Amino acid sequence: MKQYIRINEKDNVAVALVPLKKGFELSDGTILNEDIDLGHKIALRDIKQGQAIIKYGNLIGYASKDINRGDHVHTNNIKTSLGDNNEYTYEPVHQEDVYGEIAYFDGYLRSDGKVGVRNEIWIIPTVGCVNSIVKKMEEKAKQFVSGTLEDVVSFNHPYGCSQMGDDQENTRQILADLIRHPNAGGVLVVGLGCENSNIDELKKYLGEYDEKRVYFMVCQEHEDEIEYGLSLIKQLSEYVKSYKREKISTEKLIVGLKCGGSDGLSGISANPTVGKFSDILISKGGTTILTEVPEMFGAEQLLMNRCVNEEVFEKTVKLINDFKDYFRNNHQTIYENPSPGNKKGGISTLEDKSNGCVQKSGSYLVKDVLDYGDVVKEKGLNLLSAPGNDLVASTALAAAGAQIVLFTTGRGTPFASPVPTVKISSNSALYEKKKNWIDFNAGELVDEEEMTLDEIGGKLYDLVIDFASGKKVKAEEEGYHDLAIFKQGVTL
Numbered sequence: 001m002k003q004y005i006r007i008n009e010k011d012n013v014a015v016a017l018v019p020l021k022k023g024f025e026l027s028d029g030t031i032l033n034e035d036i037d038l039g040h041k042i043a044l045r046d047i048k049q050g051q052a053i054i055k056y057g058n059l060i061g062y063a064s065k066d067i068n069r070g071d072h073v074h075t076n077n078i079k080t081s082l083g084d085n086n087e088y089t090y091e092p093v094h095q096e097d098v099y100g101e102i103a104y105f106d107g108y109l110r111s112d113g114k115v116g117v118r119n120e121i122w123i124i125p126t127v128g129c130v131n132s133i134v135k136k137m138e139e140k141a142k143q144f145v146s147g148t149l150e151d152v153v154s155f156n157h158p159y160g161c162s163q164m165g166d167d168q169e170n171t172r173q174i175l176a177d178l179i180r181h182p183n184a185g186g187v188l189v190v191g192l193g194c195e196n197s198n199i200d201e202l203k204k205y206l207g208e209y210d211e212k213r214v215y216f217m218v219c220q221e222h223e224d225e226i227e228y229g230l231s232l233i234k235q236l237s238e239y240v241k242s243y244k245r246e247k248i249s250t251e252k253l254i255v256g257l258k259c260g261g262s263d264g265l266s267g268i269s270a271n272p273t274v275g276k277f278s279d280i281l282i283s284k285g286g287t288t289i290l291t292e293v294p295e296m297f298g299a300e301q302l303l304m305n306r307c308v309n310e311e312v313f314e315k316t317v318k319l320i321n322d323f324k325d326y327f328r329n330n331h332q333t334i335y336e337n338p339s340p341g342n343k344k345g346g347i348s349t350l351e352d353k354s355n356g357c358v359q360k361s362g363s364y365l366v367k368d369v370l371d372y373g374d375v376v377k378e379k380g381l382n383l384l385s386a387p388g389n390d391l392v393a394s395t396a397l398a399a400a401g402a403q404i405v406l407f408t409t410g411r412g413t414p415f416a417s418p419v420p421t422v423k424i425s426s427n428s429a430l431y432e433k434k435k436n437w438i439d440f441n442a443g444e445l446v447d448e449e450e451m452t453l454d455e456i457g458g459k460l461y462d463l464v465i466d467f468a469s470g471k472k473v474k475a476e477e478e479g480y481h482d483l484a485i486f487k488q489g490v491t492l
Contacts, residue, residue, distance in 0.1 A: 039264020264346025267356020276457025
């Protein structure tokens, strides 16, 4: 088993892959001056105060004091290199994406040409006031689950009224996106009747829809709203059961990419594994979406250089700068990151975190940049505007069209999203401890000397095809489904 890794030949730090004791000697002769925990960094040479600290072949900060060879490199002796403003230049990589044979999965082809990987009925409230009602409807409507109707799911959220400006727009747009989502064979939209984002308003965002697939009800208009809602769900269930899984090209598969609760191994094992998956799927005509913009800060130029053209580059610059403006407008420090859990796992600065985070994007070119609430139009790798928050970002990925979300983690989390959310552990200890949460162990990449990135990326790809074809992820087996909408402004 590997005990440590120097990720790039340019690096002046190594990362411990297991806990290492003081006095341990690395192959280059470096002797540890202190105990080093898993995921934490080791100085491979003397680093003077103010000198660069390099990991992934990139700058992750500067030494805040002199660091001796063999020392632990962490928050006590490293500081961020980032400032509030950056000047970006387009320095495109000269590459062409490589495409191979199209592959297939078993999915549900909808009347609008979209494809679902699940055949569920979704109950979506327009406003938080009816959350308890839709939850009760979900519980009672489980009786209709049979045949190809796989589940009845309700989604609670606290919004839809007393919102202003962009917040209200975001709520309406995200709800409309989810109503159109192909993982739902049928949708019941439940309103109260007096809310700002009432059904008539929401229909303006929804546009044309299949009246056999989407039903609406206003609770204030019915004496027994639960009984009436169940009668609509029963009708919907007959329509949903008419769908059967069929052979579908991977050109129709869209997968969201997200990380959370990262540790020092996330950028070494789990995120590169997802990046390799992304390359495989795109090579077969599919699409992936990378989000959590604040966790691109410090590594954004790497993504910008992979933009397919200057127009996409300019959209990426705007993506980054708009999020920095969002922090400034709310009088918050732009680089107040990483989290306490990240630091405990070995991540020292935002650049350290971001350079690991962008590994999920693989190596293919960035084809488009999406605003929050936008839906994917271009095949291949897309960037999406959303915050780092796990639930908000994963919901945004689903709203953008992702039928599945891949979520890498070094610390572990049970949350779900509106679509199957595949948990990928960066280390084997987490996988062994939380098998009720974790679907895939990328820790094998560092545990097994012979395991290659191509092999483990291929294993993940095969598993995702299984999930797309009906296999349930752990969160689904537990009955977890979450929805969270981005809130930025005033609540009345």
